[in-house]
Amino acid sequence: MELLYKSTRGDKAEITASQAILQGLAGDGGLFVPVRIPRLDISLKELAGMSYQKTAYEVMKLFLTDFTEEELKHCIACAYDEKFDTEAIAPLAKVKGACYLELFHGATIAFKDMALSILPYLMTTAAGKNGVKNEIVILTATSGDTGKAALAGFADVPGTRIIVFYPKDGVSPIQEKQMVTQKGDNTLVVGIRGNFDDAQNGVKELFGDQELKEELLEAGFQFSSANSINIGRLVPQIVYYVYAYAKLLESGELSEGEKLNVVVPTGNFGNILAAYYAKQMGLPVGKLICASNDNKVLYDFFRTGEYDRNRPFILTTSPSMDILISSNLERLLYRIAGGDAEKDVELMSRLGTEGRYEITPEMREKLSDFCGYYATEKETAKQIAEVYEDTGYVMDPHTAVAACAYGKYTAETKDTAKTVIASTASPYKFTRSVMEAIDKEQYGGMTDFELIDELAAISKTEIPNAIREIRTAPVRHKAVCGVNEMKQTVLEFLGVKTGGTYGF
Numbered sequence: 404m405e406l407l408y409k410s411t412r413g414d415k416a417e418i419t420a421s422q423a424i425l426q427g428l429a430g431d432g433g434l435f436v437p438v439r440i441p442r443l444d445i446s447l448k449e450l451a452g453m454s455y456q457k458t459a460y461e462v463m464k465l466f467l468t469d470f471t472e473e474e475l476k477h478c479i480a481c482a483y484d485e486k487f488d489t490e491a492i493a494p495l496a497k498v499k500g501a502c503y504l505e506l507f508h509g510a511t512i513a514f515k516d517m518a519l520s521i522l523p524y525l526m527t528t529a530a531g532k533n534g535v536k537n538e539i540v541i542l543t544a545t546s547g548d549t550g551k552a553a554l555a556g557f558a559d560v561p562g563t564r565i566i567v568f569y570p571k572d573g574v575s576p577i578q579e580k581q582m583v584t585q586k587g588d589n590t591l592v593v594g595i596r597g598n599f600d601d602a603q604n605g606v607k608e609l610f611g612d613q614e615l616k617e618e619l620l621e622a623g624f625q626f627s628s629a630n631s632i633n634i635g636r637l638v639p640q641i642v643y644y645v646y647a648y649a650k651l652l653e654s655g656e657l658s659e660g661e662k663l664n665v666v667v668p669t670g671n672f673g674n675i676l677a678a679y680y681a682k683q684m685g686l687p688v689g690k691l692i693c694a695s696n697d698n699k700v701l702y703d704f705f706r707t708g709e710y711d712r713n714r715p716f717i718l719t720t721s722p723s724m725d726i727l728i729s730s731n732l733e734r735l736l737y738r739i740a741g742g743d744a745e746k747d748v749e750l751m752s753r754l755g756t757e758g759r760y761e762i763t764p765e766m767r768e769k770l771s772d773f774c775g776y777y778a779t780e781k782e783t784a785k786q787i788a789e790v791y792e793d794t795g796y797v798m799d800p801h802t803a804v805a806a807c808a809y810g811k812y813t814a815e816t817k818d819t820a821k822t823v824i825a826s827t828a829s830p831y832k833f834t835r836s837v838m839e840a841i842d843k844e845q846y847g848g849m850t851d852f853e854l855i856d857e858l859a860a861i862s863k864t865e866i867p868n869a870i871r872e873i874r875t876a877p878v879r880h881k882a883v884c885g886v887n888e889m890k891q892t893v894l895e896f897l898g899v900k901t902g903g904t905y906g907f
């Protein structure tokens with residue numbers, strides 16, 4: 404049965420999955436959502452023996468119904484190949500009672516690879532299906548990991564260009580080095596004088612700029628988004644929750660139908676929303692535990708029903724979660740409002756004007772699957788150090804936020820249900836924070852690259868390719884601009900306007 408997509412903000416048009424992937428954001432500023440969530444049409448027992456690729460097909464075919472079997476299998480095969488350093492693609496690591504779903508075995512050693520290695524294939528396939536002749540320009544704001552993962556995915560993909568904006572002082576040195584060394588003539592990386600929300604709002608404005616849109620169309624370009632608002636990002640993320648459940652069933656750690664809790668270190672709310680969709684599909688998921696760092700907007704939201712972004716933006720050691728506006732939450736709001744676009748528009752415009760909104764008691768009731776916990780910087784560091792000392796397993800700060808949230812959850816609820824903690828980055832991506840958490844005195848004075856060698860030694864793991872490469876790679880991207888200069892930057896890179904400001 405064909406599954407169509409429509410906007411959360413009331414535009415009545417229903418479009419195909421491939422059209423939604425191409426458009427990214429809906430014309431009325433809303434996010435595309437499927438008109439219904441499909442049910443898994445295969446038993447978990449059957450899924451238990453399947454590879455990641457086969458599982459991906461079984462899940463994604465239900466959402467991307469206008470892709471043929473051949474097309475979808477081709478996209479999956481191109482995405483989940485040797486770029487990943489393990490055949491399991493998303494292995495489960497069992498560490499002292501906890502179960503970590505490691506989502507960082509792809510090209511850029513963070514969980515964004517799970518979706519961004521397939522998005523370029525979904526997008527070029529979608530373009531072909533819809534007779535698109537324009538060059539597709541991927542425009543992305545990143546808090547660090549999305550940018551590199553998108554660049555790695557789209558670099559030198561014919562018919563595409565990719566422009567990534569990141570907060571100049573808001574990403575880790577290794578994250579920055581990974582991005583500014585990106586190869587590929589179709590790539591551009593620009594630092595923004597502002598924080599992630601500034602970068603994201605700037606990108607949203609460019610997407611909504613009609614004048615710009617027409618100017619680009621005339622020059623043979625059209626925008627699309629690789630941000631987690633794209634449905635082509637969300638759907639591949641559902642896969643690993645189904646896969647994790649199936650693997651635990653296969654190993655006998657879960658029995659059929661038994662509930663599995665998930666803990667997700669959350670920023671833009673994409674990853675945890677995928678887990679929610681998996682639950683709606685019929686996967687026996689229990690609680691969805693939303694973990695935040697000191698930017699605990701979501702924690703407050705789940706506790707009070709009020710979303711309030713009016714607070715200081717705090718830079719933490721888990722920068723990919725330093726977010727005060729979690730874009731994908733809009734999809735959840737739309738759903739718990741019973742598909743009421745008017746309500747969604749009201750809340751989103753409140754968020755725009757007052758920076759806060761409150762949901763109705765009826766909506767709150769529908770949030771009972773979720774709960775929120777947060778970890779301070781001190782707790783996060785302590786979590787990393789303790790697990791390392793007890794077990795030798797080294798986790799990154801984002802994962803540590805989740806592990807800490809899980810500890811608080813079990814202490815508060817005494818819930819003993821089997822639980823999976825989404826592990827969203829390799830510790831090698833945040834080496835300094837990790838090593839200083841373990842022993843600040845010993846490691847505080849070392850350079851980033853010395854720390855990488857130390858990490859390899861203490862964790863008895865191999866230095867991932869992604870890190871080995873950047874040690875020697877030359878910096879290719881040096882542009883920095885203000886938020887109000889983003890449009891000019893885009894036009895110059897595409898050669899639509901010359902001004903010479905940035906010298907592309």
Ligand SMILES: *Cc1c(COP(=O)(O)O)cnc(C)c1O
Pocket residue numbers: 513514515548549631668669670671672673674675723724801827828
């Ligand atoms: C992006 C990211 C997150 C947050 O994921 P969302 O889908 O934005 O909630 C958490 N951890 C890491 C390492 C990330 O890169």
